[in-house]
Amino acid sequence: MEKNRWLSVGDFAKLSRTTRDTLYHYDNLGLLSPMSRGENRYRYYSSRQLATVNVIRILQQLGMTLTEIKTLIKGRTPEQITEILANQVQNIDRAINGWVNARKLLLTLKGTIQSVSGVDEHAMAIQFLPAEAIIRGNLNDYSGGKTEYDNLHRFYNHMREGHPDLDLNYPVWGLFSEERVKRGDWNGPDRYYFYNPEGWDKRPAAFYAVGYTRGNYGQADELYNRLINYIAENNFEICGDAYEEYPLNEVSVSDDNYLVRLMITVREKPLPRARTAKRRL
Numbered sequence: 001m002e003k004n005r006w007l008s009v010g011d012f013a014k015l016s017r018t019t020r021d022t023l024y025h026y027d028n029l030g031l032l033s034p035m036s037r038g039e040n041r042y043r044y045y046s047s048r049q050l051a052t053v054n055v056i057r058i059l060q061q062l063g064m065t066l067t068e069i070k071t072l073i074k075g076r077t078p079e080q081i082t083e084i085l086a087n088q089v090q091n092i093d094r095a096i097n098g099w100v101n102a103r104k105l106l107l108t109l110k111g112t113i114q115s116v117s118g119v120d121e122h123a124m125a126i127q128f129l130p131a132e133a134i135i136r137g138n139l140n141d142y143s144g145g146k147t148e149y150d151n152l153h154r155f156y157n158h159m160r161e162g163h164p165d166l167d168l169n170y171p172v173w174g175l176f177s178e179e180r181v182k183r184g185d186w187n188g189p190d191r192y193y194f195y196n197p198e199g200w201d202k203r204p205a206a207f208y209a210v211g212y213t214r215g216n217y218g219q220a221d222e223l224y225n226r227l228i229n230y231i232a233e234n235n236f237e238i239c240g241d242a243y244e245e246y247p248l249n250e251v252s253v254s255d256d257n258y259l260v261r262l263m264i265t266v267r268e269k270p271l272p273r274a275r276t277a278k279r280r281l
Helices: 009-015 020-029 047-061 066-074 078-114 148-162 178-182 221-233
Strands: 043-045 124-129 132-136 173-176 191-195 201-203 206-215 236-248 258-268
Touching: 009 020, 009 043, 009 047, 020 043, 020 066, 047 066, 066 078, 078 236, 124 221, 148 191, 178 236, 206 221, 206 236, 221 236, 221 258
Parallel strands: none
Antiparallel strands: 124 206, 132 191, 132 201, 173 191, 173 236, 206 258, 236 258
């Protein structure tokens, strides 16, 4: 045997970026055997076998077992390999999309928590807020004794049916219509919504009266009353929806004493028209 035509197991391991033990294991499985053995029983490989090692490693990285790889390699055809690689590319794409969506979710949760960092929980203010991408559900239906939780389940079911690829792990908040807020009826939101970077709806850019309180879900009555009085006292009026959110909730606090943020769309009251006294001639 002309040894210069062959690679020792050590040299082959280096070239194939693997180890001696891995090559021994492949040999024992009948997956990849040396091209030749010397009189001293030393294993010798051909450089042509590097391509086979690369295929084995790629298929392992794609999640195939060595037994599956052995079956495939023994009777492989271009068509089989093409189909397997195409399926694995789809799996990789799904995994990438999953990680991308997970990153968006984590950034949204992080931003929500940071948005109330250092906030004065007793303060109220009129603030201009930029538009935010959200996804809104259909109008809630409270007929026939339906509850908020019934409508929340309906919201999730509607989203799953209409948008099966939509990530529904974002926190869900309550939207109350201008009419409901003005008449003091904030028992159960008109719609549910959540923030989403790809949201097709908008929480509009506008002035909002913003206030905070502590409590569990649905325990913001006192905040509504305080904020409505604050709006009137500062010469503003309600002109749009209210958004009830819980930026510190079960994700970030260990009890049910959540931080509630209420944002009511407002505008400055128009100045009264000056009245000109009429003189009688």
